[in-house]
Amino acid sequence: MEKWKTLGYYNGVFGPLEEMTVPMNDRACYFGDGVYEAAYVGNYRIFTLDDHVDRIYRSASMAEIEIPCTKDEMKAVLTEMAQKLESPEQVIYWQVTRGTAMRAHVYPDRSVKANLWITCTPKAIVNAYRKIRVITAEDTRFFHCNIKTLNLMVNCMLSEQAKKAGCEEAIQHRGDRVTEGTHSNVSILKDGVFQTAPTDNLILPGITRAHLIEICRRLSVPVREEPYTVQELMDADEIIISSSTGFARSVCEADGRPVGGKAPKLLKALQDALREEFIADTGIDPGLVPSGDS
Ligand code: PDD
Numbered sequence: 001m002e003k004w005k006t007l008g009y010y011n012g013v014f015g016p017l018e019e020m021t022v023p024m025n026d027r028a029c030y031f032g033d034g035v036y037e038a039a040y041v042g043n044y045r046i047f048t049l050d051d052h053v054d055r056i057y058r059s060a061s062m063a064e065i066e067i068p069c070t071k072d073e074m075k076a077v078l079t080e081m082a083q084k085l086e087s088p089e090q091v092i093y094w095q096v097t098r099g100t101a102m103r104a105h106v107y108p109d110r111s112v113k114a115n116l117w118i119t120c121t122p123k124a125i126v127n128a129y130r131k132i133r134v135i136t137a138e139d140t141r142f143f144h145c146n147i148k149t150l151n152l153m154v155n156c157m158l159s160e161q162a163k164k165a166g167c168e169e170a171i172q173h174r175g176d177r178v179t180e181g182t183h184s185n186v187s188i189l190k191d192g193v194f195q196t197a198p199t200d201n202l203i204l205p206g207i208t209r210a211h212l213i214e215i216c217r218r219l220s221v222p223v224r225e226e227p228y229t230v231q232e233l234m235d236a237d238e239i240i241i242s243s244s245t246g247f248a249r250s251v252c253e254a255d256g257r258p259v260g261g262k263a264p265k266l267l268k269a270l271q272d273a274l275r276e277e278f279i280a281d282t283g284i285d286p287g288l289v290p291s292g293d294s
Contacts, residue, residue: 003086009118014081017119026115027098027108032150034097034115035059039244041082041090042125042282047244049075051207056096059148060114065098068113078118087122089284091245094118095150123245128275128286129268131252131260132168132241136230137161139172139179139202146201155182169241171254174202176229184243185209188228188236189263194270195224195232208242208274215273221266237263240270247286248274 008020027033036059037052046052053071060067067074074094082092097115101108141154158170159182169181179197180186185206187196194216199205216223233239238260239251250267251260275287 001084004084004120005086005122007081007085007118007120009077009081009116011115014084014118017121022115022117023100025100025102027101028095028115028117028150030103031098031105032152033063034095034150035063035065035148036093036095036150037148038091038093040123040125041085041088041092041120042278042284043088044083044085045282046078046082046092047278047281048207048211049078051210052244053078055148055205055207056094060096062144062147063098063149064107065096065114067096068116074116077116081118081120085120085122089123089125090120091123092118092120097150125284125286126246126249128247128249128271128278130249132249133166133253134169134171134181134239134241134251134255135162135165135167136233136255137170137172139174141172143201145179145203146199146205148204158182167253171233171239171241173230173233176231177202177227178230178233179203180206181241181243184241184246186233187212187240187242188233189238189240189266190232190236192263192266193222193224195226195228197227198225206242206244208244208248211274211277212240212242212248212270215270215277219269219273221270234259236260238267240267247271247278 006017008017037056039052040047095117099112099114101112137158162170171186172179180203197203240248242248
C-alpha cells in the first residue's frame, strides 16, 4: 500500500494534505458551518472511534446537518485513511460541513449535500503523566458549546494567550463557574471525589471525560457532575485536563500559582486505568515516552 507523510481527504479525493484544495464556496470558509472530531491513532488504530463517530452524528443533528454517509461507512473511510499514513501514531481529524453554495446565511437547498473532510497527520504520543501549566480566563464563547462546531475563534484566542504566558491550556470560567479548557475538559479531585462540570450547553461532552467517569465508577470513586467555582479549582487536590490527544494530565500551576499535587495516588489510579484502556485498544503505551514531550 502506498504510504503518505500527511493526508487530506475531501469527498472521496485524497492526497498530500499540503497540496489539497477545497471549493471557496464550502460553507466552512464563510461561516465555519460544520462539525468536527479529532481522535488519536496508535498502531493505525483509532482510539474510541465509535464514541467519536456517535458524537459527530449528535453534533450534526443539533446543527441540522445531514451527514452523507452511514456511521459504518464513516468508520471505514476513517480507518482506511489512517492506514495510509506512514506514521502509525497520528491525529485523525474530520469534519462535516453544510455543503457548497453561494454565500447566504440561510441553509442551502436540501439537494446540496454535506462535505466530508479528513486529515491525517503524524503526532507523537504525549506522556499521559506529565504535569502542565495553565492560565484561567473568562469564557466569552457562545451558548452552544455542546456542539463540536468549527467556530473556535475564542478557543484560539485563549490558546494563544496561554502560550504567551508559557502555559499549555487556558481554563475558562463564566463568572465564577469553571466551564472547560480551550480544547479539553477540566475536572477536579477533592476529598476523594471526582468533580466535573455537567454536560449542559456550556461544555463539550468530552469522550475522555466520559471514560474517566466510567473508570471512577469502576474504582468506586464518587463522581459529582456539578458546577464548581474558580476558587474550588484553585483549592482542588488535583486538577485534571482531559482530551483525546492529551489523555488526563494534571495541572501543577495555574496563573503562576502552584496548584494540585495533593492526591497523587488517586490521580495515578485514574491515569493508569485510562492508559490501560489505550494500551488494550492500540498496543501503544502513553506512559513510556520521555517526559519532555508535548
Ligand atoms: N478537542 N472541550 C473542548 C472545547 C474540546 O475542543 C475538546 C477536544 C474537549 C475534550 O474532548 P475529548 O475528550 O472528546 O477529546 C473538551 C480536540 C482534541 C481538538 O479540538 O483538537
